[in-house]
Amino acid sequence: MIERCLYTFPLSVCLLVPLAYFLSFIVAVKLDHSKFEFPFLSRSSTDSPESCIYSQIINFASFVLFITIYIRYRQLSQLIRNNPTCGKKYSQTNFLFFFCGITTAFSMSIISNFPHANVFPVRLFATYITFTASVGALYCEMLLSSWIRPLLYSRRTLPIIRTILTIICTLGLVA
Template structure:
């Protein structure tokens, strides 16, 4: 048996893939003279938009990359949440674990809205997706921080929990700063806060590698033999978590 499960690579992969994709979108939009660079203090000749993530992904060809990145990130993020749920389902009370899964599932759905409904085309739907992604994503961070302390896997819960509470606080601060700066029409600074918010959130997701290194996840297929099964039982058998020895 390997001392460290290969599944530990999955959370960093999700974070790195999403971060790389978003930065590709940003650089394509900058090179295409659609948005101002993040370090700008002004809009040159009024022709460049502020470098919000959504604005960077609004114009082709960056919009094509943006949609693909957000859809794949939503799918990969949902799988991560399901794996985390299965890792914890026998270690703690169900309501908190299920709540965390449901919250992040809706946050992932919000990512698809952000990616597929450009802000200049359907602002209402796009903004709904933004609120779901950032709002529910932040709630997920706090829930997982509490869960980390409660479960205390391999007696690492306190150390990992402190890191996650710190990241959750930074994410919350970035989100508050983001909306406050928008209200003051400080768009360059607001966009910088938004990028920081997204990157810290991805860093948070990558920390699940710490717990995933202790487990192996296997998909199980069982013969139902014609006997009815409850939805809960079927969901539980979708992914089986086995602890590393």
């Protein structure tokens, strides 16, 4: 039953993160903590109550991201275990994907709980870890989808899309 609704986990992460920024911005503007014309999103989530709203939503999003990463890891582990053509590199890459994904989820939670004004170095470090680990997870997912493509996908469309997204995110990380 629940197997048919697994897409809701990554979809909810993609909706919750922008929602956290949007709601904290709206509250900051309504309370005159930020200007509507030129907002600074990091600053708009440092005062109460918008910082509390932002933190709660991002914490929930990081929890849902953890569940999403774990489900994907278990799906690929089962596929690798049941297929004799998959070697050790598949399992190692899948575990590296799991590690990078969990690191991303945990560092997202750190970003939301350490205000910009109070402990900026911790927040900046967690931001770098979040982006670096997420790009690492994208590389693992790209490799796994291209290696396992004959088992799952009839066309090469999804691995090509993942490769393009990984390149774009890598350029964004380097820039």
